[in-house]
Amino acid sequence: MKRVTFTLVLALVLSLQLNAPATAVIKAGTACSKVKSTKVVSGLKLTCVKSGNKLIWKASTIQKTNQNQPTEKMPAFPTSFKNIEVNLDGIPYSAWSGVQANIKAFTEPKTKVSMFFGPNTPKRYPVEVTEKMVLLGSRAMARIPQPSEVKFYSFNKLDVSWAKEIATNWVSPFRLGESLPQQAEKMCAGEDCDGGITNYVSGFGAVLVGVSTPVTRYGDLARFNGQNDLHEYVHAVQGIIFANKTSGPPPTLIPCWYSEGQPQAVSIITSAATMQDYLKLRTQWLKTGSWPLPDTSAQTIEKFLADNMKVPCPGATNFLNYTAGFIVMETLISVGGVEKTFDLLKKVADGSSFESAFESEYSLPWVEAAPIVARIVSKAVTAARK
Numbered sequence: 001m002k003r004v005t006f007t008l009v010l011a012l013v014l015s016l017q018l019n020a021p022a023t024a025v026i027k028a029g030t031a032c033s034k035v036k037s038t039k040v041v042s043g044l045k046l047t048c049v050k051s052g053n054k055l056i057w058k059a060s061t062i063q064k065t066n067q068n069q070p071t072e073k074m075p076a077f078p079t080s081f082k083n084i085e086v087n088l089d090g091i092p093y094s095a096w097s098g099v100q101a102n103i104k105a106f107t108e109p110k111t112k113v114s115m116f117f118g119p120n121t122p123k124r125y126p127v128e129v130t131e132k133m134v135l136l137g138s139r140a141m142a143r144i145p146q147p148s149e150v151k152f153y154s155f156n157k158l159d160v161s162w163a164k165e166i167a168t169n170w171v172s173p174f175r176l177g178e179s180l181p182q183q184a185e186k187m188c189a190g191e192d193c194d195g196g197i198t199n200y201v202s203g204f205g206a207v208l209v210g211v212s213t214p215v216t217r218y219g220d221l222a223r224f225n226g227q228n229d230l231h232e233y234v235h236a237v238q239g240i241i242f243a244n245k246t247s248g249p250p251p252t253l254i255p256c257w258y259s260e261g262q263p264q265a266v267s268i269i270t271s272a273a274t275m276q277d278y279l280k281l282r283t284q285w286l287k288t289g290s291w292p293l294p295d296t297s298a299q300t301i302e303k304f305l306a307d308n309m310k311v312p313c314p315g316a317t318n319f320l321n322y323t324a325g326f327i328v329m330e331t332l333i334s335v336g337g338v339e340k341t342f343d344l345l346k347k348v349a350d351g352s353s354f355e356s357a358f359e360s361e362y363s364l365p366w367v368e369a370a371p372i373v374a375r376i377v378s379k380a381v382t383a384a385r386k
Contacts, residue, residue, distance in 0.1 A: 032057050049107060078335050081364045081372060088376065094334035096278045099140045099269045102338065106142035109135040111205075111233070112149040116166075118159025124215045125222040133226025134233045137270045144342045147240050150205035150233050156213055160188050163208060170201035174242070174249040184208050194218055198232045199249075200239025207232045227271040234263035238345060245349045253348055256313035257305060261325020262341055265333060268326065282330075285323055286384035292317050296382045302374035309354070327377045336362065 026032075026039060032048035032055045039046045039057075046057040077094035078084040084091070113131045117123065130152060138146060155163040167180035178186065183197050193210030200206075207229075212218055221228060238250040238259070251259040268285060272278030293300050301324060307314055308321060332341050340361050347357035358366045 026057060030057055031055060080335055081362060081369055084331065084335055085372060085375065088379065091331055091334040091376065092279060092282060093275060095265070095330045096269050096272065096275055098333060098337050099266070102142055103136055103139045103270070106139045109138035110142060110146040110148075111135070111138045114149060114151045116151060116153045118153075118155035118162045118211075120158040121154050121156045121211050122215055124154070124209075124211060129222070129226040130229040133230045133267075133271060137230040137233055137266060140266060140270045141234075141237060141338060141342070143339050144237060145240050147200060147203070147205040147236050150207065150236055152207045152209055152229065152232075154209040154211050155184075155187075156193050156211045157188050160185055160193075163187070167206075167208070170199070170206060172199055172201050172249075173244050174239075175247045176249065180206075192217060196228070196232045198235035198239070200236050200243050205233060205236025205239065207236070225271055227267045230267035230270060231263040234266050237342070238262070241342065241345045242349045250345065252311055254345065254354055255305070256308040256311060256318075257321045257325030257328055258354075259325075260321040261327075261329040264322050264326035265329035265341075266338060269330070269333070282380075283384045285326060286381050288323065289319050291381075291385065292320065296378055296385065298371065298375040298378040301377050301381075302371055305370055305374060324377050324381065327380045328373055331373055331376050332362070 026046060032046075035048055035050055035055060037048045048055055049058045051058075075090040075093055076087045077090040077097075078087040111134070113134050115127045115130065134150060153163055153166060163184040164181040167184045170180050172180060176183075180199060180201065183199070187193055187195060187197065187208055187210035192212040194212055196207055196209045198205060198207045209232075215221070235250075242250050242253070246253060264285075268281055269278060272281050293304060304317060304320060304324060305328070308317070313321065329341060344354075344357045344361045347360060348354055352360070355366045358364075358369065362369060
């Protein structure tokens with residue numbers, strides 16, 4: 001009896017399987033038919049993505065939330081300069097949310113990352129760190145023209161001649177104050193090699209990276225998690241916008257705090273996987289280094305902005321172009337998205353003054369926006385440096 005029952009059950013199961021519709025097992029790596037369609041299978045979220053010429057299912061874990069933990073209330077986002085100060089707390093939330101929305105919406109980067117190292121130069125950290133962050137940033141700027149490739153050339157003092165020889169073959173669309181080989185040499189002109197400098201040359205982004213000996217001499221750069229490399233890539237994006245339109249490179253035509261603040265904002269916001277991560281990074285950057293101004297008042301910051309409208313900008317306050325400039329650009333991203341900050345550059349590249357381009361994009365003259373921006377920067381910096 002037991003044998004008969006087992007046989008009948010087995011026959012029934014086989015019958016059901018043979019008469020069931022012929023559907024393929026859905027799992028990661030198998031074929032799918034519609035991009036961005038999703039399914040949940042065995043606790044995994046499967047998303048249909050394009051891989052080469054094929055559409056396949058890509059698996060990711062489902063984020064579980066603690067039902068007993070209250071969710072953080074999101075502050076109201078500003079929508080223009082008319083309500084930006086009323087919604088001051090929403091500025092970082094709006095900027096981060098907008099950039100992250102781009103990353104989710106655009107799954108394919110618009111550039112390729114290539115890494116080169118001098119024959120005597122070690123890696124500062126795994127190349128995957130640079131690749132991951134630059135490609136995320138490319139997706140964040142997906143609506144903006146970008147170079148099809150960005151090449152990072154890392155070298156130490158032993159490899160300066162190697163870098164200079166490579167740079168000799170590049171052709172810049174701009175009239176440069178220093179030749180490209182001179183720029184490479186300058187990276188190691190001090191006690192040791194340090195920093196990075198980016199050019200848009202010969203149809204690609206070229207980043208010269210000075211590597212100290214040891215690589216951690218000036219601090220462990222791995223802590224940036226690739227944010228510093230994305231910062232340099234944004235300079236290449238700036239370059240492609242101005243290429244073959246102006247004789248001078250972007251830094252000579254826009255405020256110093258815009259030139260450096262835009263790469264800072266895009267790279268820091270992109271590198272933060274969560275809003276909490278971003279708020280933490282934001283505070284760390286605003287606390288970093290000395291404050292070479294008399295105070296953090298709005299009046300002092302407004303004067304700093306005015307003093308750094310055109311090159312050459314004061315060397316004593318150069319670092320603030322990265323920190324205060326970061327918050328200026330975060331403010332602009334919060335009310336117009338990251339794209340609008342690049343649309344402004346397009347207008348300058350086409351011949352508009354910065355002031356005219358700003359008013360066109362943000363519906364407010366810069367002379368009226370400057371004190372508002374200064375008050376916002378003042379409050380952010382003062383809160384962070386308490």
